[in-house]
Structures are given as C-alpha cells and as structure tokens.
Amino acid sequence: MDMFSNLALGFGVALTLKNIALCFAGCLVGTLIGVLPGVGPIATISILLPITFGLDPTGALIMLAGIYYGAQYGGSTTAILVNIPGEATSVVTTLDGHQMAKQGRAGVALGTAAIGSFFAGCVATVFIAALGAPLTKMALLFGPAEYFSLMVMGLCFAVVLARGSILKAFCMIMLGLLFSTVGTDLETGQERLTFGIASLSDGIDFSVLAMGVFGFAEVLRNLESPEARDVVKNKIGRLLPGWDDIKQSAAPVLRGTFIGGILGILPGNGAVLGPFASYTVEKKIAKDPSRFGKGAIEGVAGPESANNAGAQTAFIPLLTLGIPPNAVMALMVGAMTIHGIIPGPQVMTRNPELFWGMVASMWIGNLMLLIINLPLVGMWVKLLQVPYRLMFPAILIFCCIGIYSVNNQPLDVAFTALFGLFGYLLIKLGFEPAPMLLGFVLGKLMEEKLRQALIISRGSFMTFVERPISAGLLVVAVVVLAIALLPSISKKRDEVFTE
Amino acid sequence: MSLNQIEQAQGLRVRSTQDLAGGLFMILLAVGAFVFSWDLPAGTLRQLGPGMLPKAFAVICGALGLMLALASLRYHGEQLSGWSWKGIFFALGGALLFGLTIRGFEVNGFLARVIAAGLMGAAATIILSYLSPLNNPLSLKLGHRNAATSIFALLFLIALILYPVTTISVPALGLLVSGPLLIFFSGLAADDRKPKELLIFAVAMSLGCILLFKYALSLPIPLAPWLLGI
Numbered sequence: 001m002d003m004f005s006n007l008a009l010g011f012g013v014a015l016t017l018k019n020i021a022l023c024f025a026g027c028l029v030g031t032l033i034g035v036l037p038g039v040g041p042i043a044t045i046s047i048l049l050p051i052t053f054g055l056d057p058t059g060a061l062i063m064l065a066g067i068y069y070g071a072q073y074g075g076s077t078t079a080i081l082v083n084i085p086g087e088a089t090s091v092v093t094t095l096d097g098h099q100m101a102k103q104g105r106a107g108v109a110l111g112t113a114a115i116g117s118f119f120a121g122c123v124a125t126v127f128i129a130a131l132g133a134p135l136t137k138m139a140l141l142f143g144p145a146e147y148f149s150l151m152v153m154g155l156c157f158a159v160v161l162a163r164g165s166i167l168k169a170f171c172m173i174m175l176g177l178l179f180s181t182v183g184t185d186l187e188t189g190q191e192r193l194t195f196g197i198a199s200l201s202d203g204i205d206f207s208v209l210a211m212g213v214f215g216f217a218e219v220l221r222n223l224e225s226p227e228a229r230d231v232v233k234n235k236i237g238r239l240l241p242g243w244d245d246i247k248q249s250a251a252p253v254l255r256g257t258f259i260g261g262i263l264g265i266l267p268g269n270g271a272v273l274g275p276f277a278s279y280t281v282e283k284k285i286a287k288d289p290s291r292f293g294k295g296a297i298e299g300v301a302g303p304e305s306a307n308n309a310g311a312q313t314a315f316i317p318l319l320t321l322g323i324p325p326n327a328v329m330a331l332m333v334g335a336m337t338i339h340g341i342i343p344g345p346q347v348m349t350r351n352p353e354l355f356w357g358m359v360a361s362m363w364i365g366n367l368m369l370l371i372i373n374l375p376l377v378g379m380w381v382k383l384l385q386v387p388y389r390l391m392f393p394a395i396l397i398f399c400c401i402g403i404y405s406v407n408n409q410p411l412d413v414a415f416t417a418l419f420g421l422f423g424y425l426l427i428k429l430g431f432e433p434a435p436m437l438l439g440f441v442l443g444k445l446m447e448e449k450l451r452q453a454l455i456i457s458r459g460s461f462m463t464f465v466e467r468p469i470s471a472g473l474l475v476v477a478v479v480v481l482a483i484a485l486l487p488s489i490s491k492k493r494d495e496v497f498t499e
Numbered sequence: 500m501s502l503n504q505i506e507q508a509q510g511l512r513v514r515s516t517q518d519l520a521g522g523l524f525m526i527l528l529a530v531g532a533f534v535f536s537w538d539l540p541a542g543t544l545r546q547l548g549p550g551m552l553p554k555a556f557a558v559i560c561g562a563l564g565l566m567l568a569l570a571s572l573r574y575h576g577e578q579l580s581g582w583s584w585k586g587i588f589f590a591l592g593g594a595l596l597f598g599l600t601i602r603g604f605e606v607n608g609f610l611a612r613v614i615a616a617g618l619m620g621a622a623a624t625i626i627l628s629y630l631s632p633l634n635n636p637l638s639l640k641l642g643h644r645n646a647a648t649s650i651f652a653l654l655f656l657i658a659l660i661l662y663p664v665t666t667i668s669v670p671a672l673g674l675l676v677s678g679p680l681l682i683f684f685s686g687l688a689a690d691d692r693k694p695k696e697l698l699i700f701a702v703a704m705s706l707g708c709i710l711l712f713k714y715a716l717s718l719p720i721p722l723a724p725w726l727l728g729i
Contacts, residue, residue, distance in 0.1 A: 050712070050716075050718065051711075051712075051716055053716070053718060054716050054717055054718060165518075165576075167563065167566060167567055167570065168521065168567065170563055171521070171525050171560065171563045171564065171567065174556055174559050174560045174563060175525070175528065175560060177552075177556050178528075178529075178532055178553065178556040178557060178560055181552050181553040181556060185539075185549035187549070188548070188549050190539060190549045192536060192539055192549055192550070192553055193532060193535050193536055193553060195535070216590065216591065216594065219586070219590055220583055220586045220587060220590060220591075221583075223583045223585070223586035223590065223688055223689065224581075224582075224583040224586065387691070388689065389686065389689035389690075389691055389692055389693070389697075390686070390696075390697075390700050392590065392685070392686075392688075392689070393593075393681070393682040393683075393685050393686040393697075393700070393701070393704070394682070394704055396590060396593060396594060396681060396682070396685050397597075397678055397681055397682055397704060397705070397708055398708075399594075400594055400597045400598070400681060401674070401678075401708060401712050401718070401720060404597075404598070404601060404720060405712070405718045405719075405720060408719060408720075410598045410599065410601050410602045410604070411598065412598075413594055413595070413597055413598030413601075414594075414595055414598045414599075416594065417591040417594040417595055417598070420590075420591055420594070421587060421591060424583075424587070425524070428517075428579065428580070428582065429517060429520055429521035429524055429579075430517045430518065430521055430576070430577050431521060447552055450547070450552075451547055454545075454546075454547060458545075459543075459544070459545030459546055460545075461544065
C-alpha cells in the first residue's frame with residue numbers, strides 16, 4: 001500500500017544516526033525546558049528555536065518536533081509533581097495527577113501518562129500517515145477563496161475555544177491580524193505602518209514577537225509574585241503501573257486517544273478541548289465519579305492520551321493545508337519559514353523525504369520520550385527545585401542569544417524587549433496572548449489569499465459564497481460563533497474551562 | 500465577563516477596571532494604527548489597496564475595544580493589579596544591555612550627553628550610598644529610595660552640565676562579557692537575589708552558552724572581539 005511505502009521512506013530518513021540523535025536531543029532539551037514551572041510548550045519552542053538554526057531543514061524539523069513532544073511531556077511532569085500546569089491542556093492533569101503524587105503514587109502517574117501518551121502517539125502517527133496523502137490531494141482542490149474561508153473558520157474556532165472571555169480572545173485575534181499588516185504591501189510595494197524603521201519593512205519578525213510575548217512577558221509575569229512551589233516531597237515510587245492500574249487505564253487511554261485525535265484536527269485549537277472532553281467523559285461513565293479529583297488513575301490516563309493525540313494530529317492541517325490550527329503550530333510555521341519551507345500541500349510532493357521523515361520521527365520521538373523520561377524522572381525533580389531567581393536569567397540569555405541569531409541583528413533584541421513589555425501589558429489587562437500569535441501568522445496568508453481570490457473573481461466578493469466549499473466553511477464559521485454567543489451555551493463553556 | 504442579573508439593574512459604574520483599561524488600550528492601538536495608515540490608499544472593494552486591511556482591522560479593533568470598555572460598566576470582572584516594575588527595569592534592561600553590547604554601539608550628540616550623565620550619576624549614587632549609612636539603594640526601601648533618587652537627580656544634572664561628551668561608543672564586547680552582564684543585571688530583579696551566587700551563576704551559565712551556541716551549534720555570535728578577535 002501507498003501508506004506503507006511512504007512510511008518506509010520516512011523511517012529510512014528518520015532512522016539515520018544523525019536524525020535519531022537530533023530527535024533524541026530535541027526530546028531531551030524540550031523536556032528540560034518544558035519541565036520548568038510556568039514554561040509551556042509555546043515558550044519552550046520559542047526559547048529553543050535558535051538551536052535548530054544550524055541544521056538542514058529535515059533535521060531541524062525533526063528536532064523541533066522532538067522539542068514539541070518533549071515540552072508537552074515536560075508540562076505533564078510539572079503538572080503532576082508541582083501542580084503548575086504549563087499550558088491549558090495540562091490543567092486537567094493537575095486535578096488527579098497531583099493528587100496521585102501526594103498519595104505517593106507520582107511514579108505511577110508519570111508512568112501512566114508516558115505510556116498513555118506513547119500509545120496515543122503511535123495511533124496518531126498512523127492516523128497522520130493515512131490521512132496525509134488524501135488530504136493533500138483534497139488541498140489541491142482548494143483555491144484562494146476556499147483557503148480564505150477556511151482560515152476565517154479557523155479563527156472563529158480559535159475565538160470560541162479560547163480560555164476566558166470570548167470578547168477578549170476576539171480582540172487578540174484582531175490585534176494579531178493588525179500586526180500582520182505591518183510591512184511592505186504585497187502588490188504595490190508600499191510600506192505600511194513601518195514608521196520608517198528599516199527592519200520593519202519585512203513585517204514584524206515572527207520570532208521577535210513570539211519570544212517577546214511568550215519568553216520575556218512570562219518572565220515578567222512570574223517575577224511579580226513570590227513563587228509558591230508545591231513540589232511533591234513524597235517518594236516518587238515505582239514508575240511502572242501495576243496490573244490493576246493497567247486494567248483501569250486501558251479503556252480511558254483508548255477513548256482519550258480517539259477523542260483527542262479527532263478534536264486535534266479541528267482548526268482553531270481543537271486540541272485544547274481534548275483533555276477536557278476526555279476527563280468529562282471518564283467522569284461521566286465512571287462507576288464511582290467521586291473518586292475523580294482525589295487521584296483517580298483514569299483522570300490521568302485519558303486526558304494525557306487525548307492531549308498527546310491532539311498535539312500530534314494538530315500537525316495534519318499544518319502539513320496538508322499549510323494552515324496552523326493553534327499557536328504552537330503557528331510557531332512551527334514560523335520555524336519552517338526560517339528554514340525556507342513554506343508549509344502546505346506542496347511540501348509532500350516536493351520534499352517527500354522531509355514530510356515522511358518528520359511523520360516517522362514523530363513515532364520515534366514518542367518512543368524516546370518513554371525511554372528517556374522514565375529513568376530521568378529523578379533528574380526532572382531535581383530541576384524543579386532550582387529556584388526561579390536562577391531560572392529566569394537563564395531563560396533570558398537563551399532568548400537573547402536566540403533572537404540575536406535569527407538575523408544577527410542586535411536591534412532585534414531591543415524590539416523583543418519592547419514586545420516583552422507589550423506582552424506583559426496584555427497579561428495585566430487580562431488578555432491571553434496565544435490567539436494573537438495565531439492571528440498574526442494567519443493574517444499574512446489570509447491577505448494573500450483574499451487578494452488572489454478577488455483578482456480571480458475580478459473583484460467580486462460573491463466568490464466566497466458562490467463556491468460551495470468556501471460557502472460551507474463560512475456557514476460553519478458563522479454557526480460556531482452564533483452558538484458560542486448563545487447565553488446558555490456560553491455558560492456551559494465557562495463550566496468546561498473552569499472545572 | 501459573567502452575567503449577573505441583580506448587578507445589572509444597579510446602573511452603570513466601573514465594575515472591572517481591567518476590562519475598562521483593556522478596552523481603552525484596544526481603542527488607543529486602533530486609533531494609532533488608523534492614523535498611521537491614513538495616507539495609504541484603501542482602494543475600493545473591487546480593487547483592494549494597501550491601506551484597506553490595516554484600516555479595516557483597526558476599525559474592528561476599535562469597535563471591540565469599545566464593546567469591552569462598555570461591558571466593563573455592566574459586567575463584573577477582574578480588577579487591575581500591581582506591576583512588577585523591578586522585573587521590567589532589570590529583566591528588560593538586561594536584555595537591552597545585551598543587545599547594546601554584543602556588537603557594540605555608538606551614540607552621538609545630546610543623547611550621548613544624557614546617557615553619559617545618567618551612567619555617571621547612577622554609578623556615583625551607588626558608590627555614595629554604599630559609603631553612607633543609607634546603605635544599598637538597590638534594597639529599594641521607600642525612604643532610602645527617595646534619598647537615592649534626589650542624590651541621583653542632583654549628580655545627573657551636574658554631570659549633564661559639566662561633562663561635554665559628544666560621542667559614546669562601546670566596543671563589541673561579545674558573548675563573553677554581554678552574557679554575564681545580562682544574567683547578573685537581570686538576576687537583580689528577583690526578590691530573593693543573592694549577588695555572590697548570581698555572579699558565579701552568570702559566569703558559569705555564560706560559559707555553558709558559549710560552548711553550546713558558539714561551538715556545539717556553531718552560531719555566528721561574536722565571542723570577544725576585543726580580546727580574542729572572534
């Protein structure tokens with residue numbers, strides 16, 4: 001079958017000694033940074049982006065994917081051991097994971113999370129391999145109008161699925177879109193909103209924005225309050241779950257993988273819903289729901305599997321359509337562009353070894369996480385005890401060296417500091433900056449597709465409604481927004497995110 | 500933004516300073532963007548010009564900001580909380596120092612005079628306060644801070660008038676110096692800072708970064724051009 005020959009090609013690329021080493025290094029440093037409290041996957045990838053600069057594109061992407069999984073897994077470790085979720089998706093893990101840790105079963109919680117994630121990762125890899133080719137073929141049917149409508153739909157989903165106030169999420173998306181218009185105009189070459197600053201004529205640099213808003217601003221946010229870290233003092237205990245634990249968690253892992261995998265494909269950060277949905281499902285069908293919140297192993301196994309499955313299937317829209325479904329994937333777009341790869345359907349046809357090599361390395365990365373993380377848990381615990389007063393200067397120097405290395409421009413460091421201040425301001429005003437990054441990355445693409453579509457239709461906006469696929473996508477977008485704004489639903493939404 | 504029927508009936512007042520400030524902030528950004536894209540031709544809907552999207556996004560941002568600000572008068576939400584000024588000054592200042600010194604910089608004219616006076620004033624204030632019973636101004640206790648500020652202002656003015664510098668140029672210091680500088684300076688932002696520990700950490704971490712970025716990853720970042728020539 002096609003899929004198997006493709007996967008064979010991928011494993012041929014990914015299993016070279018160099019790429020295995022890169023995947024390993026990515027997973028290791030990804031976990032290393034991701035495990036730091038308060039540093040989620042977005043910050044981790046921003047911070048570690050520069051270490052991939054010297055590599056060839058395939059190697060760099062394999063390493064980035066490794067960093068991503070490492071960061072995800074590191075986030076779960078922090079959630080279980082310290083009760084600090086690095087990002088929205090590991091909030092659920094803190095509920096039962098930290099309780100298990102308090103009962104001296106931290107090892108089992110970590111082990112279950114790792115094994116569940118590994119299983120989910122295996123399934124998701126096959127899923128990507130199976131869906132990749134047909135979706136890419138479908139993508140070729142997409143004209144500029146369909147792309148534009150798809151992105152509008154993605155942004156609507158992102159508004160609806162964002163944490164906190166819908167209005168504020170909307171603000172952030174629009175601000176991201178506004179930022180994306182800075183720079184030279186595509187058609188006329190006129191400078192827009194550049195204030196005569198030469199380095200703005202190519203637009204706001206992606207890594208400057210990301211590192212400022214997610215690297216620096218996070219540091220400022222964390223410096224605000226004296227830290228209260230609740231590192232588990234109990235023994236970690238044995239890592240491998242016992243037979244009873246396996247029996248209890250097998251079904252949740254299966255369900256979690258399914259839920260997370262499906263939701264992950266949704267544009268607009270569907271992946272974030274996975275763990276929440278899985279937790280709710282497990283609690284609903286459990287014989288004794290009162291055990292949840294008090295260290296139920298299903299409450300770790302299900303959401304963690306859903307988390308990892310979603311994290312991985314989120315690659316599908318990015319790799320096949322070239323449209324990032326969430327902020328992490330937007331970061332991947334930025335990283336790919338730095339390496340000269342424009343994500344989209346053409347990647348698979350033009351650089352098959354890159355595409356399939358990355359898919360194969362996803363599986364290898366998951367395996368590595370299982371192998372390196374379980375023995376290294378002791379080291380992560382040590383790392384969690386490093387005081388923040390030493391942690392943040394280290395984060396800052398990583399960011400600064402990284403920013404400088406993107407263009408070898410010292411001025412970029414100053415710009416990043418400025419965006420750090422801006423990001424901190426946003427945090428203080430209660431805005432969640434992740435949707436802004438998504439809006440920023442999609443903005444450029446959207447403007448391009450909008451103008452192309454209008455040129456093809458000779459300036460008629462009707463083209464977005466007349467073409468059936470495009471019209472369908474827009475209808476979905478409107479329906480999703482309308483439903484989210486209905487009071488009864490928005491109340492439910494609040495409940496899901498506060499639970 | 501949660502809906503509360505009882506509160507809603509009690510008329511308009513600011514119920515969430517955070518939302519109000521957020522709304523005003525969005526409006527400010529939108530007005531700024533609109534003003535600065537004023538000269539760009541918007542074109543027509545049939546033929547979009549370069550100014551169309553910036554203006555359209557600015558208008559939407561402004562409208563959303565207005566909605567947010569109005570909503571803050573009706574719905575309860577978070578209040579504004581304090582800033583971490585120390586974090587902004589030391590952490591972002593450290594990053595700025597890094598950017599300025601990694602490849603060196605040159606400032607001319609009046610700005611150079613201001614910067615020189617500022618640096619001299621700051622240095623003299625710190626030395627003076629170590630000598631005086633006022634103790635360390637970095638401890639930022641309120642009374643001490645006021646005293647230190649006035650000493651600094653005085654010294655700054657004297658230096659500004661008496662010291663006619665026209666150019667300040669800092670050579671490219673490279674990662675060997677800029678790294679520890681960044682770590683040490685930004686590390687001062689922590690409430691529980693320990694200068695000695697920080698100093699050792701700054702040197703060790705910088706050496707680690709040099710090995711990692713310069714040698715293991717061979718990024719073209721200057722190491723110490725003034726000393727080693729690379």
